[in-house]
Amino acid sequence: MSVLEEQYESESALVLFSCTECDHVSLSLGSLHAHAESHRGIHGLQFPWRYGDFDRLMEFTEIVRLQEVEEIPLEEVDGL
Ligand SMILES: [Zn+2]
Numbered sequence: 001m002s003v004l005e006e007q008y009e010s011e012s013a014l015v016l017f018s019c020t021e022c023d024h025v026s027l028s029l030g031s032l033h034a035h036a037e038s039h040r041g042i043h044g045l046q047f048p049w050r051y052g053d054f055d056r057l058m059e060f061t062e063i064v065r066l067q068e069v070e071e072i073p074l075e076e077v078d079g080l
Pocket of ligand 1: 019023039
């Protein structure tokens with residue numbers, strides 16, 4: 001696990017992870033990266049997600065602070 005991911009995990013109640021390629025939103029960095037793999041043309045199970053192209057996957061990841069997400073309907077949030 002990277003230092004970056006540990007940092008976000010400790011703040012998991014405060015942030016959401018939004019895909020920069022579409023409107024997909026996740027509460028989990030791991031599941032957002034799993035989603036982002038589809039934009040890279042990778043389908044199917046590719047465990048573990050975080051290994052290999054973490055930096056590239058972060059290019060698909062927008063960190064959304066909780067105070068900024070009031071306009072996102074909850075039904076669009078994966079993981080609830
Ligand atoms: Zn997406």
